[in-house]
Amino acid sequence: MPFEFEIPGVAAEILAARTAEALDPILTKLTRSASALGAPTVRGHKLFVKDLDDTIPHIARVLRLDDRDGEKSNDNVCVIATQLYGVGGHSKVVADITRLIGGEKVSLILTDLYGNIAYRRLIGEDMEARGYHCRALLALKAPSVLDRTIELHRLLCAIKPTRIFLLQHHMDVCAVTATYPFRDITEFVHHADHLPCLGATVGYSAHVDLTYTCHPICAAAGLNPIYSGMTLPGLSAVQGAEKSDGPLVFGTCGNLGKYRQEGRASRYRWIDWVIPALRTPNSKFIHIGPTDAAFEQDIRQGLADAGIDPERYVFAGLTPSLQTALIDHQVDVYISSYPEGGGRATLEALAAGVPAVAPSEAEMGPLVQYSSPLSGWALVYDPAQMPAAIADAESRRDAMRSAAYRATVQIELNRFEQYVAGRPLGPAPAPQS
Template sequence: MTPVDEWFQLGLEQHRAGGLEQAESMYQQVLQHDPQHAEALHLLGVVASQRSQFDHAQVLIGRAVALRPDVASYHASLANAFSGAGALDAATLHYDQALQLQPDFAEAHNSLGKVKLAQGQIAAAVACFRGATASRPEYWQAHHALGTALMQLGEFDAAITAYQAAITLNPAAPNLYSELNAVLAAAGREFDAVDVYLGAIAAETASADETRKQAAGRQPLSAGAEAAERGEAGTWFSTVEAFAAELDRRKLDGDVEGALGLVQRIVRTCVFDRRGTAKVFADATLDRCCSQLGKARLTALQAAGDVVEEARVDCVVLATEVYRLGGHTAVIEDLLKTQCFGPRVVLMLTDAFNMADLSVIADRFGMAVESEVAPKGSLVPKLDWALNRLRALRPRRLVLMNHHNDAVTIAAAQPSLADETIFYHHGDHQLCLGVTLEHTVHVDPHPMGFHNCRDVVGVRNAVYWPFIAEDAGGRTAATWMRDGTLRTSSTGSSNKFESPYKIQYADVIPQVLACTGGVHVHIGPLSESTLSRIRGALIALAIPPQRFVHIPWVRSVWKALQALQIDVLIASFPQGGGKALIEAMGSGTPVIGHDCYISPFLGGADLYYPGAFQWARTEELLEHLRGLTPAQLQRESDDARRQYEQFHTVEALSLAINGAPDAPVVPSLRPHRVDPLQTFLDDVRYAQQDYAMHMQLIR
């Protein structure tokens, strides 16, 4: 894939995800290198239309049409731009051309129908909408539009049929019910209209409830359970003993659902509170509660009857859910690459928050695993499902990859259900369920986590399985500082850069560019406020804006750093990124880390190669950058690659999993000094924000 193709693909993916600014940037980069790239012109025009910049959209899409007059979608997009600007005759012309090229183009039929409706040509609009529904029967918006047009013609029975078809296809859209109610009333069917009106209220309420459930990351509790989660006057628990007593009460009452829900709520409240980060890692009371609840459910299930045992599996990976990009999903893939878990691996998802996207499993894992997902609904049925499936599969190894607050996974991890249970501690700088389980092999993927869990938390069964990245090759014939200036980069998601912290990324990077005179490439999403802040600082410092390059996403950080000829990676701060750092070192890219004053967990200093520079104050970073030379960059490139080869290859992970004598030894921790006074000042500075967040969480 050429750079132009990759830029275009990145733009397309960002466009589909709703990132208009990022998509626009990628399409513009494509056109800088290939001004005749018709699809980039077309989609850049679509972005303009989405921003209501219709005149600009007409110019861009018009150029695409001139280059490729045979593409129906170009004509349809140009028609959309004309329609948005109120030029309905021109819009009609291009919708007609789109349909001549592609007669089953449902969206063009539907859009042309809207234009006809706006022109008062209702019968013609009905014909267009019928064309849309015939071309794509599942197109609920076209059925909706057809119902609207038929009602205007007074054809109530046909309009009712159209609305009912739209509701069948999209039962969660409340406005469809209210509009159907109006048609039924106009047709003299008042009693039917009342039923539909009540249905509209129910659908709207259900839609809002689902939104709340997704935002909360848990199933809703009853009003009584909600109140019982807090102390008097709506305050949260003031002591560990208080929530332990509440958990005991629920267990004694047989309220397993309420107890599991409360455990998840407690963990979530801590995880999303800034004050708990890198301070609260584990709690034996919560883990013990989950285990006891799971044991009680397992006993009840065994008493109810045996399950049908299936062919025994080598390994079950029990996870909450999986994602398309990065995170613990990539870790599962890495573990499977070692081929240490046997030929038959089953991926079971508890779907504890009812948000799992089942298509991700096939996209990420293909035929490498069998997969099963818990039923949608409340927590106890999910737990029963997990326990019964583990009883049936009888795995030799059970690997736990739970989200921080997934109580179902921890409750299901009963010692009798697998020969060996492995807890993979990936949620390691925040409170996470499962850390203190005594019957598991406790896996930490980096030195900070291993030493913290063994020496601070008191985990006696900790082992080190290092983070890895598949080897894509080191640098060959590297040329450093090609134009006499440094080309720097940072990579990671926005949460790694935008947390409340004394030193802000948006303030540092303009100073870096002023210091180096070079280019800084940011790989990963950033909020619009951060991007605006960076651009404003560049203007103030008279730095050309093109020296800051924002690439929202790449398929491989490793290959991107090499292709962009990055001289040095300035690691994310205040929160470091483990996977990105491993890829950088593997690619032979020198790295600069940040010594975070809150905790060594956040900076990730102990993952770096020996001799990698760390800065605590911005002045230290700038001074180091001024002193870098091509010779030093080459030495650090070699050091980075050696660190990768020693600790972070598939082979190194395989040796660690198998407990081989030559497995990587856990690196010692670097000296680190926290700054309690600055941490206290942060707590004071963000107190109001922290309080607001906490109250939102407990409510």
């Protein structure tokens, strides 16, 4: 199978295990294997782990997780993830699903494989204020991966969901195995679009691609995927702020680990893309999202070494809405995080009428090359290409503020809403640039 990644011997070990006791250490090892996915030959190049997906029915049988029939509807929904983040596309997708379904119909369950959630910290927590609309947030607390798998299955048996949205981390065997008996009402929401992910080839009731980059690959693999795209709160294709006489403003947003290239082998540093942008006369850079003192100092030092005033790179902190922040800061050109750009963040920029430039590396594989049915974005593979890409982006701005462009954005945003509502979707539109 093209784009398949194999972890030697693990599938055979699982199939040879005939008891829960024998499975226990293997499932723990599988969960911890996620660190191997960052290898340069894997990240951006591999998408499926079919040999491991094929073991899921065996694991379910050994654990005696009985199949559960059901008719799919939005009457009683479960959204299952591993954990959620303050910044991150899949967390926002979870929030969008819960918002569109309505909190009175949604249970949000986290497998919490890394033990980051303490119920005492949730006392008095207003989940709706954080964007999550649900009757309750549940975090699994059994002592092992195997026990959590059984715990999740029993929770689902008690809740009796009529539809399950699955958005787990790459090697969360707990989430995939526990939902397999509910496969007739479970939908695999493919958000891990540049790394191998358990569940992508499991026979769930639907395979749903959030991003355009991986969609044709999943289609070629015979998974009959749905392209849902993503949406934004309010479904508003917002017209950006009027161009002022002030400086040309660049903006970026993303998880800090991306800018540091944590677990990612890359040719350039983030500062290597910032410097040619800020060599544009009368320009400044707005960094939206979490940072820390060490990162900020690295940026300032890098700019100073290049002879650029560090004060032209502004750290704006976290924001509840990137789209609103881009407009408030009068951002003219969005520069996506590197080496992996956030698909959701780029969508928010395009929807705000802000053209996007996506730094990338061809060698990093096809799965990290941004693609979209919306126009207004460009890939660059070398910092030397930044001046031309910025000039091209500026030339697109008027067209992206037109009624015709906003109507196209609205159609793209509506796909996700129609998907969550359970309405049939038409074919995925053709890619643009």
